[in-house]
Amino acid sequence: MELKLKRKRGxxxxxxxxxxxxxxxxxxxxxxxxxxxxxxxxxxxxSFTPFDLYLKNHFDFFPERYTLxxxxxxxxxxxxxSGYRNTLIIASAGTVLSMIxxxxxxYPLTKKxxxxxxxxxxxxxxxxxxxxxxxxxxxxxxxxxxxxxxWALILPGLLGCYNLILMRNYIEGLPSALEEAALIDGAxxxxxxxxIVLPLCLPILATLGLFTIVGYWNSYxxxxxxxxxxxxxPLQLVLREIIFEGSAAEMQAAxxxxxxxxxxxxxxxxxxxxxxxxxxxxxxxxxQKYFMSGLVLGxxxx
Amino acid sequence: MTxxxxxxxxxxxxxxxxxxxxxxxxxxxxxxxxxxxxxxxMYGVIMAFQDFSFKKGIFGSPFNHFAxxxxxxxxxxxxxxxxxxxxLSVTRLxxxxxxxxxxxxxxxxxxxxxxxxxxxxLMYLPHFLSWIVLGGITTNFLSMTDGLINDMxxxxxxxxxxxxxxxxxxxxxxxxxxxxxEAGWGTIIYLAGLSAISPDLxxxxxxDGANRWQRIAHVTLPGISNTVVIMLVLAVGGLMNNGFEQxxxxxxxxxxxxxxxxxxxxxxxxIVSGRYSYSTAVGLFKNVIAxxxxxxxxxxxxxxxxxxxx
Numbered sequence: 302m303e304l305k306l307k308r309k310r311g312x313x314x315x316x317x318x319x320x321x322x323x324x325x326x327x328x329x330x331x332x333x334x335x336x337x338x339x340x341x342x343x344x345x346x347x348s349f350t351p352f353d354l355y356l357k358n359h360f361d362f363f364p365e366r367y368t369l370x371x372x373x374x375x376x377x378x379x380x381x382x383s384g385y386r387n388t389l390i391i392a393s394a395g396t397v398l399s400m401i402x403x404x405x406x407x408y409p410l411t412k413k414x415x416x417x418x419x420x421x422x423x424x425x426x427x428x429x430x431x432x433x434x435x436x437x438x439x440x441x442x443x444x445x446x447x448x449x450x451x452w453a454l455i456l457p458g459l460l461g462c463y464n465l466i467l468m469r470n471y472i473e474g475l476p477s478a479l480e481e482a483a484l485i486d487g488a489x490x491x492x493x494x495x496x497i498v499l500p501l502c503l504p505i506l507a508t509l510g511l512f513t514i515v516g517y518w519n520s521y522x523x524x525x526x527x528x529x530x531x532x533x534x535p536l537q538l539v540l541r542e543i544i545f546e547g548s549a550a551e552m553q554a555a556x557x558x559x560x561x562x563x564x565x566x567x568x569x570x571x572x573x574x575x576x577x578x579x580x581x582x583x584x585x586x587x588x589q590k591y592f593m594s595g596l597v598l599g600x601x602x603x
Numbered sequence: 604m605t606x607x608x609x610x611x612x613x614x615x616x617x618x619x620x621x622x623x624x625x626x627x628x629x630x631x632x633x634x635x636x637x638x639x640x641x642x643x644x645m646y647g648v649i650m651a652f653q654d655f656s657f658k659k660g661i662f663g664s665p666f667n668h669f670a671x672x673x674x675x676x677x678x679x680x681x682x683x684x685x686x687x688x689x690x691l692s693v694t695r696l697x698x699x700x701x702x703x704x705x706x707x708x709x710x711x712x713x714x715x716x717x718x719x720x721x722x723x724x725l726m727y728l729p730h731f732l733s734w735i736v737l738g739g740i741t742t743n744f745l746s747m748t749d750g751l752i753n754d755m756x757x758x759x760x761x762x763x764x765x766x767x768x769x770x771x772x773x774x775x776x777x778x779x780x781x782x783x784x785e786a787g788w789g790t791i792i793y794l795a796g797l798s799a800i801s802p803d804l805x806x807x808x809x810x811d812g813a814n815r816w817q818r819i820a821h822v823t824l825p826g827i828s829n830t831v832v833i834m835l836v837l838a839v840g841g842l843m844n845n846g847f848e849q850x851x852x853x854x855x856x857x858x859x860x861x862x863x864x865x866x867x868x869x870x871x872x873x874i875v876s877g878r879y880s881y882s883t884a885v886g887l888f889k890n891v892i893a894x895x896x897x898x899x900x901x902x903x904x905x906x907x908x909x910x911x912x913x
Contacts, residue, residue, distance in 0.1 A: 318814040326712035333706060334725035337787055340740050341728070343751070359751050406633030409626040416619070421630060424637055430894045433644025434886035435866075436873045440661075441644050457640050460633065490625035519733035522847050526874055537735045544739035545852065567743065574739050581731055588731065589724060 341578075348372070348571035355567070370564045371572035378552050381576065383532045384539035387451060391535060392517035395455040399513050400506055402460050407468035408494050429462045435526070442527055453527035454517070454535065464509055471505045472498060508591040511584065518581060536577050543573045651884035664880075671884035680868075681885065688864040688889075691774055691850075692842045698778050700838060703789030704831060708823060710790060711797045712815075726787025734784075738852035741780050742767060768857035776853055792834065793827050800826035833904045840900030843893035865889040 342362075347355055348371055350364045375381055409415055410422055433441075438457060447453040475498065483493050521537040528534055534542075543552070552569055620627065646661075651671060653664040675681050706726070713719045729737060744751040745766040753763040766772045804822045813821060847866035854862040865885065873882025 316814060318816050322712050322815045322819070323714075326709040327715075327718065330706065330709045330713060330722045330726075331718070333787070334722035337729055337783060338725040340744065343744075344740055356749060359754060402632055402636065405629045409629050412623075412626060415623060415626055417627075417630075421634065424642075428637070428641045430897055431645065431890060432641070433647050434883065434890055435869050436879050436883040436886060437644035437647030437650065439874060440647055440650075440879070441640065445639075456636075459640070460636060490623065491629070494629070515731055519731075519735075520848065521733070521735055526870075537733050540733075540739070541735045541852075544735065545742070567749065570739060570743060574736055578732060578736055585728065585731060589727070 344571050344574050348568060348575050350568075352565035352568055368564075368568075371568040372576070374552050374564055374569060375572045375576050378543075380531060380534065380539045380542075381536075381573070384534055384536035387533060388518060388536040391451050391454050392514050394451070395459065395517045396510055396513045398455065399459050400510050403464060403468050403509065404494070404499065404502065404506070406460065407465055407472060408490075408498060410465070410469045411472045425462045425465055439526055448527055449530050449533050451533070454523050457523065458516075464513075467509065468502075468505065472502065475501050504591075511588050511591055514584070515581065515588070540573055540577045544570050648883060648887055650880050651887045653880055655880040655883075671881050672888075674881065675884055675888065683860070684863050684865060684868045684885075687861055688843065688845055690861075691777060691845050691864060694774055695778050695781055695845075696838055696842065699782050699786060700835065702782055702786040704793055704827075706786060707790040707793035707797060707827075708819065710794060711823065712819075723787070723790075726790070728787075729784045730788035732784075734848040734852055737780060737784055738849070741776065742853075745776070765857075767853065768855065770858050770861045773853065773858040773862050777849065780849065780853075793830060796827040796830040797823065829907070832907055836900045836904045836907070840897040841893075842896060843889055 343359075346362055346364070349367045349369070350361070351366050351368045354361065354364045354366060410418055412418060432438075442448060442453050442457065447456070479497050480493050483497055484490075488496070519537065521535070521541060524535050524538045528538065547566070650661060650664070652666050652669065653661070654667045654670075655661070655664045659665075710719060710723065713722070745753065747753055747763055747765055747768075752766075757763055764772065766776055800822065804826075805818055808818045808822050843865070845864045845866060847870065850862060850864055851867050851870070854867055869882045869886045869889075872878045872885070
């Protein structure tokens with residue numbers, strides 16, 4: 302890297318301005334990155350640290366004793382498991398359906414000569430500017446009989462106009478020679494889509510699919526609206542109750558029979574956060590590979 | 604004569620339709636989704652003009668001559684919610700908008716690849732975690748009893764601050780957590796713009812004797828100024844939205860005077876208290892202003908020659 306720079310800039314020396322800019326850039330970006338990340342590190346450390354040691358020193362990254370009590374209690378809590386199951390089903394089914402609908406809807410919209418294409422596109426664009434709002438949405442889900450079913454969390458957000466436009470632009474950018482050749486050979490449009498266009502779309506489907514999974518995994522608003530039964534709650538709503546509404550105490554009450562020393566609610570909250578976040582942390586490296594390309598697609602297209 | 608051409612047109616339309624039947628079939632699931640989940644709720648907005656009751660439904664409930672809107676515009680609570688929403692979103696915009704730009708400019712000056720990649724990885728991470736997780740960490744760290752931040756303040760000899768339970772600190776907490784979650788991620792759009800700047804420009808500037816500060820000011824910044832303007836215009840278009848998930852987590856009885864925004868207010872009077880029609884009217888009022896804002900900001904962004912929403 303240094304060599305490249307030197308060659309680029311010829312014989313010009315690094316001056317004071319170079320050092321000043323570099324120092325500020327390395328320092329500020331580094332500090333910001335740490336400030337973003339250290340809280341998660343602390344949560345992980347705290348979740349293993351006995352509460353008395355936490356009280357002594359909040360910055361002890363290697364405490365002298367560890368405890369797994371909090372994890373034991375969290376994993377004994379039945380709603381963590383039902384929450385996990387609900388979220389896994391909702392996120393995976395939602396993402397698969399969403400991608401299928403996305404491809405099916407986007408492909409005809411790339412055919413500029415298709416009659417009615419413009420009308421459908423306009424109908425989609427209108428949804429970017431106007432929506433019914435919270436209460437009409439609620440009534441729709443309610444009158445479809447979807448309250449307290451997983452469909453209530455899957456269906457209403459299945460496809461958004463923004464992703465649709467990204468997908469349409471992406472397909473439009475693909476070379477059309479193969480498609481035309483296949484059509485001449487007698488393939489119908491569905492065969493062309495599945496055999497020729499779809500394989501070329503895998504990169505953008507991976508990107509949008511990962512974003513969709515994360516979206517389903519993290520949201521809690523629709524669950525708070527549509528799910529009143531606790532055993533139907535997704536993980537985030539269970540976590541919300543543990544952290545913000547003191548069901549840590551309930552967990553304790555259930556757990557103290559077996560445990561001699563009471564685990565502090567603080568530890569339980571920390572352990573719950575870790576348990577609920579592990580899957581996202583695991584897919585994060587894969588996400589990272591894709592999201593750069595994904596956003597470039599999204600940002601610069603006109 | 605006319606009958607014959609009509610027939611001919613009909614036949615040619617049918618063959619056209621038959622030839623492209625698969626494309627039209629593909630449209631069907633999307634159209635069904637669009638009508639059911641997007642357009643029927645839009646129709647449901649007429650609840651705002653009705654004395655809605657479950658028994659009579661949307662089709663049978665009587666219209667009430669804008670009674671909900673009359674009530675709305677005379678209600679002090681409504682104006683409080685309105686001003687809370689705008690104050691929160693405007694202060695948030697002012698404080699959090701410049702940060703991704705500054706970060707992107709700084710990241711762009713880092714030439715050590717491993718360092719660049721590590722900092723980026725760390726600062727993108729919060730974007731992928733839920734508000735429940737980030738809010739949970741924040742409330743525990745800001746807690747008055749044994750919370751990390753307040754214990755640090757106390758250790759430094761300061762007075763503990765009730766961040767979560769006071770009207771003075773609510774916006775601060777929202778803005779800081781917002782920066783934590785989105786500022787790093789927000790750099791990507793600017794970094795994409797920066798990577799498109801031709802290295803020739805830097806070389807030419809260097810040959811002309813520009814130092815590194817001058818190169819940033821005269822090459823780098825103009826290179827992304829268009830993106831900055833467009834992002835700003837789009838952000839202004841979103842000023843009516845504060846996002847339910849974040850605000851609702853940090854809202855409590857102690858800060859409700861500043862923390863109640865449109866999203867949380869419509870939720871509470873509608874879903875929790877069951878005043879469906881009135882809540883729909885509040886939502887409609889918000890939506891109309893939001894639509895006007897997004898629409899005009901999009902027009903401006905388009906005029907400026909940049910990427911728009913569609």
